[in-house]
Amino acid sequence: MAIGYLLIQARTVHEAVPLSGVQIRILDADANTLYDLRTDENGQTPPISLETKDKSFSQNPYYNKEPYNSYSVLAQADGFNTLSVTDIPIFDGETAVLPLSLSPMLNAQRSPVTKEISIGRPAVAMNDTVEQKGTVIDPHTEPYVLRQVVIPDPITVHLGTPSSSASNVQVSFPDYVKNVASSEIYPTWPQDSLTANIYAIITFALNRIYTEWYRARGYSFDITNSTAYDQYFVYGRPIYDSISRIVDKIFNQYVRRQGQNAPYFTSFCNGTTATCQGLSQWGTVTLADQGFTPIQILRSYYPDDIEIAETNIITGILNSYPGTALRVGSSGLDVQTIQTYLARIRRNYPAIPPITDEAGVFGDSTRAAVVKFQSVFNLTPDGIVGRSTWYKLSSLYTAVSRLAELDSEGETLGIGTVPPGSVLRQGSSGPDVIILQYLLDLIAEYYPEIPAPVQDGIFGRGTQQSVTAFQRAVQLNADGIVGPLTWNALYEAYRRIMQDLPSNGPGSNSFEYTVQPGDTLWLLSRRYNTTVDAIKKLNGLTGDTLYIGQVLKIPSSQAEPYLEYTVQAGDTLWLLSRRYGTTVDAIKKLNGLSGDVINIGQILKIPLDNN
Numbered sequence: 001m002a003i004g005y006l007l008i009q010a011r012t013v014h015e016a017v018p019l020s021g022v023q024i025r026i027l028d029a030d031a032n033t034l035y036d037l038r039t040d041e042n043g044q045t046p047p048i049s050l051e052t053k054d055k056s057f058s059q060n061p062y063y064n065k066e067p068y069n070s071y072s073v074l075a076q077a078d079g080f081n082t083l084s085v086t087d088i089p090i091f092d093g094e095t096a097v098l099p100l101s102l103s104p105m106l107n108a109q110r111s112p113v114t115k116e117i118s119i120g121r122p123a124v125a126m127n128d129t130v131e132q133k134g135t136v137i138d139p140h141t142e143p144y145v146l147r148q149v150v151i152p153d154p155i156t157v158h159l160g161t162p163s164s165s166a167s168n169v170q171v172s173f174p175d176y177v178k179n180v181a182s183s184e185i186y187p188t189w190p191q192d193s194l195t196a197n198i199y200a201i202i203t204f205a206l207n208r209i210y211t212e213w214y215r216a217r218g219y220s221f222d223i224t225n226s227t228a229y230d231q232y233f234v235y236g237r238p239i240y241d242s243i244s245r246i247v248d249k250i251f252n253q254y255v256r257r258q259g260q261n262a263p264y265f266t267s268f269c270n271g272t273t274a275t276c277q278g279l280s281q282w283g284t285v286t287l288a289d290q291g292f293t294p295i296q297i298l299r300s301y302y303p304d305d306i307e308i309a310e311t312n313i314i315t316g317i318l319n320s321y322p323g324t325a326l327r328v329g330s331s332g333l334d335v336q337t338i339q340t341y342l343a344r345i346r347r348n349y350p351a352i353p354p355i356t357d358e359a360g361v362f363g364d365s366t367r368a369a370v371v372k373f374q375s376v377f378n379l380t381p382d383g384i385v386g387r388s389t390w391y392k393l394s395s396l397y398t399a400v401s402r403l404a405e406l407d408s409e410g411e412t413l414g415i416g417t418v419p420p421g422s423v424l425r426q427g428s429s430g431p432d433v434i435i436l437q438y439l440l441d442l443i444a445e446y447y448p449e450i451p452a453p454v455q456d457g458i459f460g461r462g463t464q465q466s467v468t469a470f471q472r473a474v475q476l477n478a479d480g481i482v483g484p485l486t487w488n489a490l491y492e493a494y495r496r497i498m499q500d501l502p503s504n505g506p507g508s509n510s511f512e513y514t515v516q517p518g519d520t521l522w523l524l525s526r527r528y529n530t531t532v533d534a535i536k537k538l539n540g541l542t543g544d545t546l547y548i549g550q551v552l553k554i555p556s557s558q559a560e561p562y563l564e565y566t567v568q569a570g571d572t573l574w575l576l577s578r579r580y581g582t583t584v585d586a587i588k589k590l591n592g593l594s595g596d597v598i599n600i601g602q603i604l605k606i607p608l609d610n611n
Contacts, residue, residue, distance in 0.1 A: 002092035005047040010100040016399035018043030020540030022077040041540035055092035055188040061282040082114040096238035123232040151314040158221040167449035174251040183232040187240035193288035196297035200266040203255040207263040248388035326385040336360040340601040341397040350551035419487035428459040514592035515550040
């Protein structure tokens, strides 16, 4: 028997919060438990080896059985709903990375409910009788709004046919492409075959975006996951390493005809049970085995004058990629930007080592932090910040910062324990609508099927869509009207989120501590009136070893009161201490600072009680 691998990552809020201590059971096709594991401080398990079929079966278009073995995963954690993922294909020599997005229990449940996701066969193995995916679109005759090719980040995917009432989910564009490729084809195919297919997948999606195919028709999404209309997408599926590595390199490249800007409509089909005028997925394997390059493969199915183009216009990214990879020896504002991102992300992922290099100087400690970040997020751990690492850093920084902003916003609004007594519906406005929109916005971070409304104090169509999605999630009458039952469910969901998430999430009863020389778990447990086991459980530690500079989460009945402040031009520790009525030493101690240098964009904790 051949061997494949499965690596599991349990995270929530767009990966901003890793979930440590999640119990993971891996089962075979007969429901026998093969492994019983718990996730570490990064929310992940080590790669697990699993028996499967030889890769030659998945490279043979005439093999009529499943060319892999399937397994299932059951994930359980206190305060969270259970997640069951079944029929996970494991391929010879491939590592499948399974993302587990666990959701806090929404209403007053006595026990968690189980959400089930079935992965099943890739589209290339389905008996699809559709001649080609989608409808041919001529961008010169179809009305469209966009005049530039842009990467939508995130992209909104409708989990059904266009007219169905299925949910929408938002994912980053690279993750969308990885998901589609893992859902459409076999990861064991030759690299040139995989690359050609991935170019077709990217270009198909960008054509939908460029022509505003669905948006222009009044839909609230960019693309569907229906193979009768678009590309196959299975929310919550594992991603294969061979596919992930290719996507990281080319996710912003697409196919176009020479002299045109529009992404070519790259229709495709499997080429065995379905044929079409576009690309044959199985045919790419034959051509790759004959030595064809990806562009030669593509020109075998599409016009001879197609070429590969590139776009660097990516929505939702704080800072554009500088165009040149950053590495040891680089310096300047771009280096300072990634150092700021890493320092903030490290608070949620303490396994990332601290950066001790001078601000804006890419030295050994910056490289070590980059390598660890890359390994945690399945990027090539080369210590070089290229395009894929830059955009992953940017998206993670956005996610963790947004979570902190929502937490602060809740405190500003003064969300109490008693819901408002008003009844809200489309057309309502005022302070209670702002509270409603805030609650929905926060809950939407943890539940991708609930769209986040615009917080404008006006109960419009977008807010109504969010309300009805929430009502469906908690099994209330989805009438879009916020009465006592919906208010109570919203507040219960808010309390659950605030209570049950780990210390990196809002409202947690813990604080961060940077390990100093001489520290041990026993000494820290005595100092902070807790136990060694409590510290180990909170941080996902399996041993007693600590290292200097490591950031630990320390459980506390009352976390240290502080506010988060983003350093602005002209700020100094002395000025901040005067402004907030504290001391320089108190700020330095709370943030683990050894010197007085602070950087623009750096997030500091400012103690609110220095007595």
